[in-house]
Amino acid sequence: MNHRLQESMSLAKPDAKDLTGKQKVSLFIGILGLFILALALFNINLPNQGLVLFFALGCIAVGIVLFSNDAYLNKSKGIKNDAVWFKSISSRGVLGWATGIVLTSFYIVLYFFPQLLGLGKNGVSNTGLIALFDPLSNLLSGRPASQWFVYGSLYTIAILFFGYKFILKYRHNRYQQLRTGSVMFFQLGFAFLIPEFMYRLNSNLPYYDLKSIWPLNYYIFDEWSVKGFLSNGNLGLALIVFGLLSIFVITPILTYKFGKRWYCSWVCGCGGLAETAGDSFRQLSSKKLSAWKLERWLIHTVLVFSVVMTTAMIYSYLGYDSNKFWLTKNLFIGLVIGFLTILFLAVMIFKRNELGKDVKYGAIGYFVVIGLLLIMHFTGTTNEVFFIKGSTLRSAYGLYIGSIFSGVIGTGFYPILGNRVWCRFGCPMAAILGFQQRLFSKFRITTNGGQCISCGNCSTYCEMGIDVRSYAQKGQNIVRSSCVGCGVCSAVCPRGVLKLENGSVKGRINSNDVLLGNNVNLIDLLKR
Amino acid sequence: MEHIVIIGNGISGVTAARHIRKHSSKKITIISAETDYFFSRTALMYVYMGHMAFEHTQPYENDFWKNNNIALVKGFVKTIDTEAKTLRFESGDSLKYDKLIIATGSKSNKFGWPGQDLQGVFGMYHKQDLEALEQFAPNNTICKRAVIVGGGLIGIELAEMLASRNIPVTFLVRESSFWNGVLPNGESQMINRHIKSHHIDLRLSCNLKEIKSDENGRAKSVIIEETGEEIACNVVGLTAGVTPNIAFVKSSSIETNRGVLVNRFLETNIPDVYAIGDCAEQRDPIGNRRPVEAVWYTGRMMGEIVAQTICGNRIPYNPGHWFNSAKFFDIEYQTYGWVFAKPKENHAHFHWKHEDDTKCITIEYNTLTNEFIGINTFGIRMRHEVFNTWLNEKRDVDYVIDHLSEANFDPEFYTRFEEDIKTTYKNQMQNI
Structure with a gap:
């Protein structure tokens, strides 16, 4: 029916x-x-x-x-979602499909x-x-x-x-x-x-949107870009140092304190468009478990691709002679592998429990990257990596990920798949921030005891396709790597059940100690 | 293998099934005549308003039941044979059980009004009610006016629903002020004003005399008892409360009163037959709670407990501190502990209201011991856990007022009112 x-x-x-x-x-x-x-x-x-x-x-x-x-x-002030599912534009009706087709065509023309x-x-x-x-x-x-x-x-x-x-x-x-x-x-x-x-x-400086951080900004470490910066004196040098600080220092600190929302729903341009022009389509994201599975494979594959691609790009224009430039191919590949290994070991030692079943996937991801980098190092030549031209790899990434995924599908399909398709399934930056949000952050969405009535407004209006209700109705806090902290679940909740918070890291995931209303601890009973 | 049969796929029955599955591998069957799959009844309003499609009200994907080995049967149980432990369906089929859980919820009250069974007259409880509403009130050309009878939580939701489609609503409330059997006067008055601000024709102290029919057996108007006024309408919503939905139990040997009578273990007088949720009636009321509690949360809590008992860990239903919530158009309401419409003996109310007329709180406390008894909060979200702790610790009202900011659950950057509340409290205390 x-x-x-x-x-x-x-x-x-x-x-x-x-x-x-x-x-x-x-x-x-x-x-x-x-x-x-x-x-x-x-x-x-x-x-x-x-x-x-x-x-x-x-x-x-x-x-x-x-x-x-x-x-x-x-x-009156309040939630204004009346008739969202009756309007053609916002319920995949004729207008929705028409808008999707027009937008998609525009992106194809724009890019190609x-x-x-x-x-x-x-x-x-x-x-x-x-x-x-x-x-x-x-x-x-x-x-x-x-x-x-x-x-x-x-x-x-x-x-x-x-x-x-x-x-x-x-x-x-x-x-x-x-x-x-x-x-x-x-x-x-x-x-x-x-x-x-x-x-x-300074017309020689490459275009640089300061808030666009690698790996979302996948061209910042391209040869032309780096050369552009370096040939422009202190300003250029400062910019590229800022680019490095952004990803290795600023991002981890802010994500630790506020969750990935500081970027994804407060700063980012892709997020900005999704939250404003895309707001009418947030309810179209799929909440199915299968979509979640696809999301996790896809976004992490893109992350692996972007890490390998960026390393390969930089590798391909570095030299062998440390007298010419201190950063040589050997040193660089060593640094990358060393950094990833330290990160991997630290996570495996300190955050094993939080990862749970995902430990296996984390390990797969790590070994795939290291494997690829080693293969590249031992088979690569001055202009070839993975037996293809380094620049070809970079163009493939730019074409498939940068253009088709983020633009044509990511935005063109707003009225069909929802407004965060790119952020959810493809953005490697979101993957990094999400990884950190899941493991090293004070951010969570708190569930207010037993007040959830399972109505489903939160899940319906979650643009990232998180089934918020499945946590809320069990009294559990929501700690999900994909959550961009837009706060709409909390806003649309008719019973005041959800609150975005930065609190203590301890007890953030509280599935062992929930208040649902009965004067017995059911979890204790379960353990018996 | 023991076969657990649950009649009713609402929150109570489904919670029981899920928890039995968590603890055991017993055979579980859920029977419903209403829908194929569990949905959130409280969310029906959002389907009519277009916030959600019906499938969004279903908390579990359709394959959840198969994956968890919970059988779903669509059918209407006509009789229960407790001797033969067999259910007989209207269709003529039958089903044997080893243990039976009755979780059939409620139905809308009808108090014998003339015309109460006409077409275009219905409650707002079942999915079928939503479908009827969609048929009789799809827009304001087909439904030029709707009359709602009964000023409770469902009545005000129905008013909000109809208003979302620009259908004029007349709202007949028996009491002198909205829900004032439950809400203290200040709150009730504030909600009256809020209802009117949404262009609802709110008629207080008005009873329904009869519903008049047109030549096709459809409702065409209502007559008001007090004034004799006739109000033309196309739809009449009967929302004067609900009553346990247990007609089919009456013919069995299971003891009933208003609901199916149960002891604290949610057991009926017949071994291996349990009743939970809206349709259960406690033989001995628990604390200040009513014997029949038609509330989402208590249904869920009973489901959790009966699952324990059925899985061999027999424990009494022991609900913690009372809590509840609702939303009146744009104003959210939460309550923790007990706040009565009129303070109980040796109790008093502290009431604070914001000047914008959409936020207020009322705290009930004991005037002899100063003990905090409960809080109603409108337009300000508060933490369940914090109040639960304070109630456990038997904090006094001064402590609660001083620490109110710890309980705040509003989104970040919202204006805070704790200082204002504190000042009002101090001033009132000085005047006493």
């Missing part, structure tokens, strides 16, 4: 629930903005590009703001056919959509736009204005507001404006 009530099969009017008049007008204004961009795409000659661009982006922004105001400001967007190559000036963005790019960095500038601008607008929508939706919840303000700030400042200004200061 189909429990999607009032389902409409109509293509013309797929939504069972009507939009208000104001919402229709807002939608029209927003779509007008997109329509102007589409006109530019088809190379229709638009006069006064700067003004047209401003008007088009303005329409999109105003449309979203007016829509949000009408949707939330006239209602930028000339269709009007990218001028080899000094030829831009046309079409990209040319429309030239005035803005010139204003910020003094150079013509690229497809990445167009993408970055639209991305930033999406985070800023859907962020506004999210803040209104959760105007009773300060955690949600601050978190959203934070991702809006980091996207606008760190990902969008600062790199453009940096280019103005």
Whole structure:
């Protein structure tokens, strides 16, 4: 029996629930903005590009703001999920699929056919959509736009204005507001404006979004990137040192104190888009056990791939002679293997119990990486690793992981698979942070004694597909590596059962001592 | 192998089954006439409101039951033959058991109102009620107005449900203020105002006289007892409480009163027959608890205990300190310990309310010993564990007020009110 009530099969009017008049007008204004961009795409000659661009982006922004105001400001503060599963866009209806297809096509064009967007190559000036963005790019960095500038601008607008929508939706919840303000700030400042200004200061510096950390930023240690930094004096050196500190020092400290949420739902750009523009799709993530299994294999495979790939990349451009540069191939491979071994042993000795059954998988992962690195070391040549050209490995990673996984599937499939597909199944950074969150962090979601009524709102609205309810109804705290700490489970809980907390590491996973309401300790009974 | 048969696949029966499976490899069968799989009854409202699809209310994936070797049978038990240890179904089938757990929950009260069985008149308890609501009140063109009869937890949820589809609601409440048999006056008044702020036509001190039918046997209006006013409507929700769903037990030799009578071990008068959850009635009430407790949590707790007994560790049902929760539109409510609508003898209430009219607390305490008895909290989440500890330690009210921040369970960065509460408390004490 189909429990999607009032389902409409109509293509013309797929939504069972009507939009208000104001919402229709807002939608029209927003779509007008997109329509102007589409006109530019088809190379229709638009006069006064700067003004047209401003008007088009303005329409999109105003449309979203007016829509949000009408949707939330006239209602009482509180959870606003009415009709989520009746709306075509948010329940994999006709509009959802259509949006998914449009987004996916956009990503394919963006990554693989930028000339269709009007990218001028080899000094030829831009046309079409990209040319429309030239005035803005010139204003910020003094150079013509690229497809990445167009993408970055639209991305930033999406985070800023859907962020506004999210803040209104959760105007009773300060955690949600601050978190959203934070991702809006980091996207606008760190990902969008600062790199453009940096280019103005020093046009030889590689594009560097300071908050994008290896291995999410998989190109930071590429030869061109490292050379770019090193050939730019102290500023460049400082940037690459910051890149190293980010992953080896800053990240572990912050994750220990706050869990991976400090990054994934407060800072990260991918997370930022997921939490704002993607918020309407969070309920579409699969909560099946099978999806969880797939997730764990997939994300850790990507992590292994990215570690090996990065090592191979760096390895391939290092020399053998320590007189030329202190870091040689031999020293480097030794350092990597040494670091991984210390990490592995430390985890196996101190955190064996927490890992439980996963010890085996951790060991498999470790030996696969070490094995691959050794094979590479003994079979590699100056320009070949794994018998293929080093750069081929890097392009394969960039293509399959960087483009297809994170962009085409990760974002294009928002309306089908939910808004955190990339973060959940593919992001190697999330894998590292999650590993640490599971083993060395003060963060957990506390369950409030026996108050859970198993309603399922928490699980339904978990964008990472965690079956939060399965823990909450047993009175257990939730300590999961994939949790990005968005706090929505806690927000939608109608009984006040869940709270995101940083507390003492001891007793964080409390399955042995839970309060459910009976005046006997059932766990003691179980042990008898 | 011993065959444990459980009638009812709600929280009580399913918890019992899960715990029996944890402790043993006995053969387990769960029978339900309502649904194929266990779902969370408390979440039905969110299906109608579109927050969740029905399958999201099912806490376990469908293969869970097979994987855990728990057999599910869909059928309606008509009679129990305790001599032959056999259940007979409406379909004519029968099933033998070695031990039987009755966990059939409740049904909506109907107090003999004229027209109570018309089409478009139903409670909000079973999944079938949700389906009826969907049929008779899919939107505000088919259902131009709904009338809800009975001001309790289900009534206010039904009002919220209908309001989510912009269906005008008239809410008839017998009492002079919403749920004031349970809530102290300050809280009850605050909820009255909150209900009205959601454009619900709240009618206090109003009883239903009769429901009028149109020519097709569908409800078309209700008449109010006190005023004789006729209110046109398409749907009438009967939410004046629930009663144990045990009609099929009456013909057996199992002793019943309002519910199936059980002792502290949840055993009925017939050996190897147990009753748990909403349908069980304690022969000797436990503390301040009512003999029949139709609450999610107590159902779950009884399921946990009966599983122990069935698996050979016979222990009494010994619930800890009372707790409960609900949500009234946007306002969450939690309670720990006992707060009565009117303070018991030698008890008093301390009441604090925030000026925004969506947050308040009431603490009941003993005026002779100052002992903390219980707290109601609205719009501020508090920790179950902390209050459980304080109640165990018999803390006094001053200690609770001074340490209230330890109990706070609101999300991070929320405004805190402990200082304000403390000041109000100190001022009130000075005035006494």
